[in-house]
Amino acid sequence: MSVRSAERGVQLGRHDGGLVARPVPVLELDFGGVVGDRHHGITRPADSRQARFYPRGTMIRNRRQLTLVSAEELAEVAQRLGVPEVRAEWLGANLLVEGLPDLSTLPPGTRLLFSSGAGLVCEAVNQPCRLPAQVVQQHFPESSAQSQFVRAAFGRRGIAATVERPAPIRVSDRATVVPPELHTSFG
Amino acid sequence: MSVRSAERGVQLGRHDGGLVARPVPVLELDFGGVVGDRHHGITRPADSRQARFYPRGTMIRNRRQLTLVSAEELAEVAQRLGVPEVRAEWLGANLLVEGLPDLSTLPPGTRLLFSSGAGLVCEAVNQPCRLPAQVVQQHFPESSAQSQFVRAAFGRRGIAATVERPAPIRVSDRATVVPPELHTSFG
Numbered sequence: 301m302s303v304r305s306a307e308r309g310v311q312l313g314r315h316d317g318g319l320v321a322r323p324v325p326v327l328e329l330d331f332g333g334v335v336g337d338r339h340h341g342i343t344r345p346a347d348s349r350q351a352r353f354y355p356r357g358t359m360i361r362n363r364r365q366l367t368l369v370s371a372e373e374l375a376e377v378a379q380r381l382g383v384p385e386v387r388a389e390w391l392g393a394n395l396l397v398e399g400l401p402d403l404s405t406l407p408p409g410t411r412l413l414f415s416s417g418a419g420l421v422c423e424a425v426n427q428p429c430r431l432p433a434q435v436v437q438q439h440f441p442e443s444s445a446q447s448q449f450v451r452a453a454f455g456r457r458g459i460a461a462t463v464e465r466p467a468p469i470r471v472s473d474r475a476t477v478v479p480p481e482l483h484t485s486f487g
Numbered sequence: 488m489s490v491r492s493a494e495r496g497v498q499l500g501r502h503d504g505g506l507v508a509r510p511v512p513v514l515e516l517d518f519g520g521v522v523g524d525r526h527h528g529i530t531r532p533a534d535s536r537q538a539r540f541y542p543r544g545t546m547i548r549n550r551r552q553l554t555l556v557s558a559e560e561l562a563e564v565a566q567r568l569g570v571p572e573v574r575a576e577w578l579g580a581n582l583l584v585e586g587l588p589d590l591s592t593l594p595p596g597t598r599l600l601f602s603s604g605a606g607l608v609c610e611a612v613n614q615p616c617r618l619p620a621q622v623v624q625q626h627f628p629e630s631s632a633q634s635q636f637v638r639a640a641f642g643r644r645g646i647a648a649t650v651e652r653p654a655p656i657r658v659s660d661r662a663t664v665v666p667p668e669l670h671t672s673f674g
Contacts, residue, residue: 331530331548342529343518346652353600353665354652360606361518361651408596408667409611413540419547424596425670455670465533465547478540480595483612483642 311396311471313389315339321389329418329466333365334394340365349427362462363423366394368412369458370403380452383440390435393458395469400477404456409480411464415473419465426457498583498658500576502526508576516605516653520552521581527552536614549649550610553581555599556645559588567639570627577622580645582656587664591643596667598651602660606652613644 313321315338328335332342344362346354354360369388374396378386388396397403410422433449500508502525515522519529531549533541541547556575561583565573575583584590597609620636 353598353606354604358652361608361649363608363651404670407594407669409594411540417541419540421548421550425668463548464550465541465545481612482594483591 311388312469313392313394313396315392315394321392321394323389325471327366327394327469329463329469331463331466333362333463337366337394364460365462366420367392367426367458367460368395368397368403368420369393369426370400370456371396371398372401373404373456373458377449377453377456381436381440381443381445381448383436383443383445386436386453390439391432391457397475404458406459406477407480411478411480412461412475413478414467414469414475416467416469417465418463418467418469418473420461421464422459422461424460425455426460498575499656500579500581500583502579502581508579508581510576512658514553514581514656516650516656518650518653520549520650524553524581551647552649553607554579554613554645554647555582555584555590555607556580556613557587557590557643558583558585560591560643560645564636564640564643568623568627568630568632568635570623570630570632573623577626578619578644584662591645593646593664594667598665598667599648599662600665601654601656601662603654603656604652605650605654605656605660607648608651609646609648611647612642613647 312324312327314324314327314334314336315321333340339362341362343359344364346356346358346360348356350360369391374386374388378384404425406422408422408424412420412422414420430450432453433446436445436449437443499511499514501511501514501521501523502508520527526549528549530546531551533543533545533547535543537547556578561573561575565571591612593609595609595611599607599609601607617637620633623632623636624630
């Protein structure tokens with residue numbers, strides 16, 4: 301397994317409620333995710349995203365503790381929408397990372413190891429939905445973000461992650477990306 | 488995402504201690520893994536497998552709650568070693584699955600959904616180590632399993648998994664395999 305290093309800064313947000321995240325100077329983590337965030341928890345009720353797998357409301361392990369987006373991917377989404385910017389907090393993201401233009405292509409099992417000691421594990425790609433589209437539209441009323449966001453953001457919407465090792469994450473912390481080890485078929 | 492179905496039976500084991508698993512009629516699961524198993528827990532101290540990522544002894548989330556092996560893969564390992572069989576319990580496996588000859592190639596994030604309602608998530612491939620080699624050697628003293636096991640078992644050693652939704656798993660339960668959703672790079 302090779303460890304790929306990248307310099308990047310993080311911008312941090314916490315959900316107290318609603319979609320938009322409130323900027324905070326530090327993300328305090330424990331094994332349930334971001335302390336004080338509305339997505340925090342070791343377990344959670346299954347929602348529409350898991351409807352194919354578990355009845356809605358079933359208690360399942362919380363694999364969507366926090367979400368990360370990439371500055372480079374959001375810039376691309378903004379360009380496609382013809383708007384000046386798409387901010388991480390409008391999408392409800394907890395972490396905005398810089399220097400990782402392929403964030404949304406990281407497979408589940410990828411580790412993100414922060415200089416603070418925090419370790420996150422990629423659990424799934426985020427699917428763009430219509431709620432952030434409305435927020436972008438509100439900021440740029442002349443745009444057609446409302447109707448075009450989902451298409452523009454597909455494959456650039458970041459990832460959902462869980463905490464493997466808790467430690468505080470601060471703006472300007474650096475991280476390394478460790479791909480999961482895979483076996484391919486053998487003859 | 489396509490859901491691939493496969494018929495298979497399971498054979499179950501629980502670790503009370505030591506490497507070899509004791510056969511049990513049912514695996515009782517909770518969010519820590521197999522109830523009563525020595526690998527059970529929401530968290531665990533980092534060991535030599537995570538030494539590249541976290542200092543040994545650091546408390547991390549337990550992503551190795553239970554291990555699964557494939558009947559077809561173990562048959563292939565036995566054939567390569569020239570021995571009549573390699574049993575799941577000798578390898579300390581919790582679940583022996585049938586009808587899934589590519590178990591060890593499943594990427595992290597793959598779901599295994601059992602007819603009982605239990606949901607497991609693949610976390611990592613298992614790496615063959617020398618401890619099971621000794622057990623196989625003890626059962627077939629004339630073989631050269633001791634020296635050849637690691638090579639023969641590479642890529643066929645099964646997976647480590649966690650519980651996403653707890654429910655009891657019994658012998659002859661069936662399961663479906665759901666690949667994780669991935670995004671590839673976009674032009």
